[in-house]
Amino acid sequence: MKKTLLIGATIAASATVLASCSSDSPGEASKGEPLTVLTYAQNATDDQLTMYQEFFDGCTADGGYAFKQLQVPADQLLNKAVQLTASGDAPDVIVADNQMIAGLAKSEVLTPIELGSLDPDDFVQGPFKSGQYEGEQYGLPVGNNGEVIVYNKQLLDDAGLSAPESWADLSHAAQVLTTDGRYGFGQTFAAGETLSWNYWAQLWSAGGSIAELDSSAAVESAEFWASFLVDGTAPQASLQWQSDNLINELVEGRLAMAQVGTWTLNALLDTADEAGIEIGITTQVSKDGEAPIVPFGGEVMVAGVGATGEALTAVNDCIISWSSDTEGLAERDEFLGYLPSYIPAQAAVLESAPHLEVLAEQLKNSRGRTEEVGANYQSRTVALSAALQQIATGAESPEDAMAAAQSSAASGDK
Amino acid sequence: MKRETLMDVEAASRSRTRAPGNLVGARRRQLPTRVVAGRLVFLLPVTVFLLLMFAYPMAFNFWLTFQSYDLASLVTGASEFVGLDNIVTAINDPGFAGAAVNTAVFTVVSLVVQFVIGLGLALFFYNRFPLSTTIRALLVLPWLVPSIVATTAWRFIFQDPNGFLNQLLGHFGVPPVHWLTSSDTALLSIIIVNIWIGIAFNLVLLHSGLQSIPTERYEAAQIDGAGYWQRFWYITVPALGPVTAVLLVLGFVYTLKQFDLVWTLTQGGPGNSSQLLSTWSYTLSFNNNNFGQGAAVADFLFVASGIVIVFYTLVQRRQNNA
């Protein structure tokens, strides 16, 4: 129901935004056509749209440019940006998930920017680098999220368990906490990016690389990640689950631990609080319990080839001002449920959103999803998620499934 | 389906080609060019439409099969001729063989079961009884509704672990089945939905096929002392031959093309266990942006159903000419 209203509101809001942009309000001097911002409309609320609009209006007030937003469903943003560029309507700014930047840059949709007075060392390195491709800086991170492990504190305490850190910890805890009517551990195992990105930390902690899905580290970590479904300590239904299923099951007491996205934490903590359940939050696990290397979510604001000359300067300024206005950044990221990757703005966000502490800790040791394979990432995520599902359902042995994934992914490489 | 259409077309073309020098043929030669041109105008829209929506895209698809076309090509317009690379890579991809086997199983099982149930229902509805026409009409509904509505309903029925089907089975002591989330049952679940949709279609055609058998033949057989099964085997079965052939051929072609069901129920998962060639082609093109490989897989589908339809047409002609 909430989602429904939300969609309705989004449609209504985008209509007003577009309307207000296309109608030339008198007295407002703008330079020719408004610049296009291609934004990611996954679960953007009308407030978020307004927020982006206000930000862009504000940052170019001096330059005299107006911006209009074009909203695209998250998974189609890459294709849409390429199409627009191909048809001569190249966007001027693109706000895209960080794993798409390599693909966008390779498809020649992006324009490099100048960093000006910003110091690269003030950024968390993983997210900062996600704005780069082959040595060029195309943009800067908007903010970041990630996956963390949440658990029902009472259940762990009763069983005398502490928050899991290593593979062995998590497996053991899942075994102990699984009872009739309750599963020990859950994660979204739905095919596609959702599944592959919640697994990469395990691949990396075992010393593997996305470039080699058939390495022994990859096989070992995939086997571990699917083991919960194989052992029955995770529900098989999670092969089609979304985050809201996880939250729901946790709050209902039918799930003891889960790996969830930080964007769900607010809702989870609220509903758990109402249900009288205390939720603990900890980092993702790693093979031997050391700090895991994690992938991160969140968009990067990049310049599109649509922007040239003065318009590019305006766009460049906007991208810089997103981060350099520290106070505004903290406000905006808090609003989006993100943690800023610009370190000077982190403290303010953490103060009001303490549940992101774990994320902040985790991000220090992060790696972009496209760092190893660049624009070839897309076909890897499809192949890998299929392999993980095969292992989880017992259809293939881990070795065979991962070998097939590697060969399938490699056939898509360019 | 196209029972009458196919037959009429055959009949029509036969009567025309077999009547040399008749009045029609004689008059055709005398038609002034202006009249012929005027008549061609009737075909102008459809010619343009078919060229635009079929001939061109198909040619484009064949071209793509031999090109290294990716997302960047959309912007730069550049792609290279790569010979058979796309075809070779597509076949060697571990996903291909699985999808091909799944497609074969999906198609054959769907066709056979739909046909058997459809025939059973057609026989049941052969005799008129109160409300028979209305009920038979309502049975067409699953076939008429948008596929997404059908899959929405079934998603809910298959829900893991407490969907309706599992609750029902639970009463008989069957433990919950992970219908859509197990690699053992995902394809089966999709076949069940496809059969559900296709029953109506088989029922309607077989029913009209049954109605067209002259009752005198049954009466005569009955006088000769033939029992129900004898009448079924010696009268009904042979008389339904042509309808059955059309049902199976077109059923084959349409089942082979099925995309919506899989995409909305499992997207080919878990782990490609319900992947069909159609969804595999789509995944390659639109998820992986490997347009060339996607095109190659689509070519396979086209050739497979093309062979069947050409074979059918040839057999049909031979029978007609014999």
Added chain:
Amino acid sequence: MPSGTMFRYGQTLIALAILGVLLFPLLWVVLSSFQPAADFYAPEPSLIPRNFTFDNYDVLSSQIGPLFTTLLIATLSAVVSLLVGIPAAYALAVFKWRWVAIAMFLILITQVVPTVMLATPLFLTFSDIGLLNSVPGLVLANSAAGVPFTILVLTAFMSGIPDSIREAAHLDGAGEWRTLYSIIAPATRSAIVAAGLFSFLFAWGDFLWALTLNTDGSITPLSLSLFQFVGHFQTDWGGIMATATIALVPAMLLLVGAQRYISVGLTAGAVKE
């Protein structure tokens, strides 16, 4: 004969049972669209709503756009199919051309073409010429199912009309178009209505084109809107069921109001993926 009557009513009962089983999934969609969203997560979902509510139909406010879009696309697709298909069927049925069989075979071949084979080329072409995310683009794509179907159905029917009727019209001075318009079309009215209805239904139920040719969310046909409910972050079963019920309406209306034409379409040349 009372026992015979009993037997016939017994058959009716069995038929109703069959109907109940086969239509059960659709019935459930309709029924559950009236139960509160929370009940969908109950461990044991029930068929009959425990609590009756219209809340799920709040989606109407957000689905009115998709509903209208789909209605528009489906209607226009039916119109295009008829406009292109009727003259073609007439030509193929009545002009005694030597290559009619070949033409019909080509049209039959269009039924064999996997839609995924057209998807990529049309996507790339439409992207070039700006037909993505547009109603005309979707109408064209959906007519690819309606046009061949219309021709196949109507050619069969129009061939059945005796030449003498057409010749009589010619003697009265009517040209070919006039003959088609005033004699042949009215005589094959029910087949034309059937072809139009089916072309409408093909477009109404379309999913693949909606999925492929829409990339920026500016146009959302109902099927796509329904698919998107099963989102990446949550699944709103209540909204899904209510929207699905709305999507069921045209098929049900047609079944009740145009039953005769449905059978015509089905038996004469039904084509559906």
